[in-house]
Amino acid sequence: MAKAKTAFVCDDCGADFTKWQGQCSECGAWNSLKEVRLSSSTRSSGEGVLKGYAGATEAKIQTLQDVSLTEVPRFTSTMGEFDRVLGGGFVPGSVVLVGGHPGAGKSTLLLQSLCKLSQSHRALYVTGEESLQQVAMRAKRLGLPMDRLQVLAETNVESIVNLAQQVAPGIMVVDSIQVVHLADISSAPGSVSQVRECAALLTRFAKQTGTVLILVGHVTKDGTLAGPKVLEHIIDCSIMLEGGHDSRFRTLRGHKNRFGAVNELGVFAMTEQGMKEVPNPSAIFLQRAEEIAPGSVVMATWEATRPLLVEIQALVDSSHGNPRRVAVGMEQNRLAMLLAVLHRHGGLMLGDQDVFVNAVGGVKIMEPSADLALLFALVSSFRDITLPRDLVVFGEVGLSGEIRPVPSGQERLREAAKHGFRRAIVPAANTTKEKIAGLEVIPVKKIDEALSYI
Template sequence: MAKQKTAYVCNDCGSDYSKWQGQCTDCGAWNTLSEVRLGATTASRAPRFAGYAGTAGGDGVKKLAEVDLADLPRFSSGSSEFDRVLGGGLVPGSAILIGGHPGAGKSTLLLQTLCKLAETQDALYITGEESLQQVALRAQRLGLPTDKLKMLSETRAEAICQIAQQHKPKVLVVDSIQVMHMDEVQSAPGSVSQVRESAAFLTRYAKQTHTVLFLVGHVTKDGTLAGPKVLEHMIDCSLLLEGSNDSRFRTLRGQKNRFGAVNELGVFAMLEQGLKEVTNPSAIFLNRAKEASPGSLVMVIWEGTRPMLVEVQALVDESHLSNPRRIAVGLDQNRLAMLLAVLHRHGGLHTGDQDVFVNVVGGVKVLETSADLALLLAVVSSLRDRPLPQDWVVFGEVGLSGEIRPVPSGQERIREAAKHGFRRAIVPKANAPKNPPEGMEVIGVERLSEALDAL
């Protein structure tokens, strides 16, 4: 009997090695190599599906200017928030990976989307983890139209593509990629090799037949997508559905998008009728207390292609520990420590013997530096136990030398704040408009000391 050939693949970067080693020499990660059994190479590993646009010869070579973009028009998913995160709609031939924690609403969101799309075009939903009865009960509970959507319970990637060849759906959902397997790969479903080969086989089918492919993926304990890192390189768009168990709001964030802006954010509310899109997220995150309290301030962040107003809260309290705590929820904890040092050096306020806790209300994760100035002013408000007026809004990046740096799209941020009734803004001087919105006072500052004087 011939000896089975094996390889070792890094789960983080996808590099392969002939033998196991503790560290991946390409990405430097430790203990990330997994054993992969190599099957026999056959012609079926690279199939040609009906409707394949390419040719075996050189006739398919075109100049970039000759490529006809009208062949692949976008079409709407039926949800404006979903379309926003996708970059404007669904692109035929695209592969989209949606990840999230169990119970976040991945299957609910895709089931709602496909039930609506099935009324105008062919759609096929592949369920590998749940039975058809379970999916039907969910659709009935949500009150979705079920007379047009086609369902299939299957976990073999070759069978899925064969059935899809017969029905020719425009949109195909595979729930989930972790349970898919291929006959030629000699390993258990969910392993690195099975996930990689199944995803490559399904993506190849989507590209060759111009089918929109949705892949549902699991996440690990630290919130990253499970499976090999090469999986994120295969697909065109990677989305992450987030939301805590005690909140009814879900955020859909784009982490990779070849057809639109990255880091775009869509907000949904989990109701009895399923996920309902929230067209004005700022109104949700600005549900503040009636009376002003110390340490609370509103800032304007930029998510993808739109501004969003969120509230940042800070609590500064005397520490009884030798090492005071620095805890940030929704913000970078290392950046918090750096900003407190800037506040001490260039603002003259010492917090070395204080515990500092900061939180972004609503579970929003702020990934940009425009929250620096608002964070420091909220810390000062809590340190002095003096509340700030509720009609103030602040944004700006703080440098290590105490300068206030401008941020992108400053004019749009100010207009968004004025639309929600804010009357005074402290912004970087380079972002201050010559003609501010009517009824709004804009204070431009260049140094941290100027911003503290404006308080």
């Protein structure tokens, strides 16, 4: 028996080390090194499964000019919101990682897509967490076509690849990467070594055969994808399905995409018939109360390739101890910075107040265009002033109190006008000569000028 080789891999950055140490010298993370045991036969057996396969080609050196620029044809996932996040559809030979919390709807979404795709493409659904009866019951409950989709219940990766070679699917789902294993690796399924080597073998199969491979991944307690960081470098596209158990809406967000835009957003609604697309998500996030309370304002954010209208809420209340700063759906550090700017350039002292801010609908706003809207919500709550229902606000706030422009300002204004907004307070640099019918655009350059409209 070959002697097992031992290595240590960092979960955060994927760096390899010959011995364990408390801190990764590459990324500085503490206690992130995990032991990996690989026998000498692991890589040879994994490669042997695909040895000599017809899809493999001999490598050769050529100039960049000689490379063919023929675009690889995509095919649709049968869902427009899914295609949007993918960048236009599935690319043959690509590897897509879909992650999310338990119960988010990962298996439901992929089963819906594959059952419909199986009518025009050869599709294979590999399940390691559920039985075939459970998969069939779900498909029947959702009213999906079941006559063409091929299914397999298996956790051994070598068996999965060998059986997949026989049917030659155009698209294959492995649910999930944390439960499959290689027989040559002694560690348990879900460990760093198993996830790393299983993903590498499945990816090699997808690249050599031109199969679209979709891997389902678990998430950790903090909401990040479980497994070694090197897994995110192997794949072509990383997608997260987000949404709480108390909400019927799910957001599909792209975190990495070699074939499309990053941070693209797709919205679905979980119903009794499965995942339904929401082509106009702004209408969902704008379901406001009949009587608008102080501290509420609508902003226009930009999600990859489309604008999105979101309601921002703020609550400023007297503190009875150490003042709290809580931000849900927004950056905590940015809130603290805006409070300091508001004090210095706006003349409002909130140091003795509890401040709570929230992006309604579970949306996570990462871009700085929410700065001005957040300041409006804070002042509105602190002064107990209700802002007009037909007002939309966006703009970045600088440390010196200036209002900076944001990208795609004209598209944001058109989206606001389409949903019935009549007034918009925006950075002066985002105003254009082309007027939008029914929308009054108010340009501002400094914080004091903007707050004078409240």
